[in-house]
Amino acid sequence: MSLITKxxxxxxxxxxxxxxxxAFEKEQLLRFLIENPEYNEDFVLWANTHITPxxxxxxxxxxTKNLLQKETxxxxxxxxxxxxxxGGICFAFVCMYIARxxxxxxxxxIVPNRIQESRKDVKSDSASYTDKTPERxxxxxxxxxxxxxGMTEYKEIEISQIQDTASNSTPTTLxxxxxxxxxxxxxxxxxxxxxxxxxKDNTEQAGLNTSEANTNVPKTNTKSSxxxxxxxxxxxxxxxxxxxxxF
Amino acid sequence: xxxxxxxxxxxxxxxxxxxxxxxxxxxxxxxxxxxxDAFIKLWEExxxxxxxxxxxxxxxxxxxxxxAYLKNKKRFLSEELIQDIEVTMxxxxxxxxxxxxxxxxxxxxxxxxxxxxxxxxxxxxxxxDILDISDDSVKVHLxxxxxxxxxxxxxxxxxx
Numbered sequence: 001m002s003l004i005t006k007x008x009x010x011x012x013x014x015x016x017x018x019x020x021x022x023a024f025e026k027e028q029l030l031r032f033l034i035e036n037p038e039y040n041e042d043f044v045l046w047a048n049t050h051i052t053p054x055x056x057x058x059x060x061x062x063x064t065k066n067l068l069q070k071e072t073x074x075x076x077x078x079x080x081x082x083x084x085x086x087g088g089i090c091f092a093f094v095c096m097y098i099a100r101x102x103x104x105x106x107x108x109x110i111v112p113n114r115i116q117e118s119r120k121d122v123k124s125d126s127a128s129y130t131d132k133t134p135e136r137x138x139x140x141x142x143x144x145x146x147x148x149x150g151m152t153e154y155k156e157i158e159i160s161q162i163q164d165t166a167s168n169s170t171p172t173t174l175x176x177x178x179x180x181x182x183x184x185x186x187x188x189x190x191x192x193x194x195x196x197x198x199x200k201d202n203t204e205q206a207g208l209n210t211s212e213a214n215t216n217v218p219k220t221n222t223k224s225s226x227x228x229x230x231x232x233x234x235x236x237x238x239x240x241x242x243x244x245x246x247f
Numbered sequence: 248x249x250x251x252x253x254x255x256x257x258x259x260x261x262x263x264x265x266x267x268x269x270x271x272x273x274x275x276x277x278x279x280x281x282x283x284d285a286f287i288k289l290w291e292e293x294x295x296x297x298x299x300x301x302x303x304x305x306x307x308x309x310x311x312x313x314x315a316y317l318k319n320k321k322r323f324l325s326e327e328l329i330q331d332i333e334v335t336m337x338x339x340x341x342x343x344x345x346x347x348x349x350x351x352x353x354x355x356x357x358x359x360x361x362x363x364x365x366x367x368x369x370x371x372x373x374x375x376d377i378l379d380i381s382d383d384s385v386k387v388h389l390x391x392x393x394x395x396x397x398x399x400x401x402x403x404x405x406x407x
């Protein structure tokens with residue numbers, strides 16, 4: 001502020017009681033009042049211009065009672081209640097949907113890729129089973145004549161056996177052509193260990209001559225009659241000599 | 248603003264608003280009515296009033312209501328009435344009573360600034376927001392109000 005003069009002394013005193021002066025300015029004003037004591041009365045009157053609030057609490061008690069509003073609880077508001085209820089239901093549905101999706105994902109069995117690939121190779125409608133590395137063994141490929149019940153036509157079937165290399169067990173399936181017909185005629189399943197021979201009635205067409213081919217006795221059971229055991233006899237070779245040094 | 252918040256504001260500010268209005272219009276019955284009017288307006292505008300600034304909003308409303316009330320009552324406030332007040336002041340030399348009654352000599356703006364400063368302890372900028380004037384105008388109005396009171400007190404001392 002500017003220097004204290006008789007013209008602005010009232011502003012200085014006002015600012016002093018309003019606490020707008022610094023400590024140095026307050027000291028300046030007090031020093032000026034000491035040097036000019038005729039302003040001391042005005043200085044005290046300026047201090048008395050500050051008024052204090054009266055106590056009017058007893059009067060306002062009635063006003064306060066009239067002005068207070070009834071406090072209604074939150075659930076009494078219909079819009080808020082409906083909104084919160086709807087929101088809760090939606091939240092519950094979302095939680096149920098998430099839980100169901102999580103449970104469906106966890107129920108799926110974990111299958112290694114190798115097994116899944118091998119599953120793709122298995123065909124449900126075919127009678128064949130193939131793995132990636134099968135050992136395909138052709139057991140027999142022969143011409144079989146169906147002789148039973150006056151059947152004269154020749155049916156060629158190819159019987160192949162696919163054996164799993166891993167297990168080396170009994171043959172799993174047989175790949176046949178018209179196999180059902182043959183099985184019905186013979187009433188016996190064909191196994192890998194079975195030997196399939198040519199029947200007597202069809203030896204001529206098959207170009208084979210056997211000792212029993214010339215007989216005219218009809219054979220009803222081709223399986224039992226066609227089977228003939230070969231006898232082998234072990235004889236020493238002609239070149240065998242006990243004294244021969246090569247043996 | 249919910250009812251509970253509004254009730255809290257009513258309990259906290261009724262007395263100060265009533266004091267302010269009473270000093271503004273010098274009528275206890277009128278002050279009660281205007282105080283209630285201010286709070287009723289607050290309840291009506293509760294969705295547009297910030298809770299933190301509700302007290303300042305109430306003082307602004309009370310100031311405007313007081314001005315409107317004084318405009319209607321202006322014809323009754325004659326010079327004779329002021330002289331009667333001065334006589335009453337002379338009869339009761341209590342300094343607080345004299346100062347309170349000397350508020351009648353101030354203009355509405357000077358009175359409002361003085362009441363908000365001394366009664367409520369507002370700062371200049373807060374008073375400026377309530378009365379919608381500048382900070383410098385607040386200081387000027389306050390200086391003039393205090394100077395009037397000081398001169399009035401000086402005259403009373405000379406009389407006594």
